[in-house]
């Protein structure tokens with residue numbers, strides 16, 4: 001698999017060069033590492049999980065280029081093109097495309113999680129783990145900064161309990177923590193990811209506590 005990933009690396013690096021909203025090549029590499037770590041404990045096809053996690057966010061690049069909303073499904077023709085350049089079987093190719101198509105499902109969104117193959121569940125978990133904890137905090141502010149979204153709007157109430165809709169921007173970075181990131185730990189599919197998520201989630205709780213204390217001038 002290392003050889004296949006090395007073959008894809010130049011193409012992926014070219015595509016993600018200049019990505020400034022937190023979905024950069026380093027996010028792909030961290031997601032890949034997390035996914036492989038989960039695979040060691042949870043099983044599943046290592047090659048499918050590795051390649052799918054490395055190519056999972058190509059729709060973000062298409063969206064940056066076209067300015068139009070692009071779902072993971074819309075990125076499949078481009079992913080297919082890349083997969084044609086490496087030697088894998090048709091079955092492996094189909095499984096990789098499947099993982100990518102369904103990697104952005106959340107239990108707290110309208111459709112919920114609809115897949116049950118371990119490969120897709122692991123790619124979902126790895127991507128979501130990279131969205132929380134210290135890295136998640138950094139990526140949230142990077143993403144919101146890139147889209148001109150403020151860090152906090154105290155006059156806008158939280159929409160607690162509502163279904164999460166990925167298609168609309170939250171009013172501030174802190175709203176995004178509450179509406180999505182603080183719900184990710186409970187959303188993990190695998191036991192191993194649940195365990196890793198626990199300390200990352202706790203760190204975000206402490207961060208938000210500190211944030212509000214400082215905001216109110218209590219510290």
Ligand SMILES: [Fe+2]
Nearest residue numbers: 056057104127
């Ligand atoms: Fe994604």
Ligand SMILES: [Fe+2]
Nearest residue numbers: 023056057127
């Ligand atoms: Fe991602």
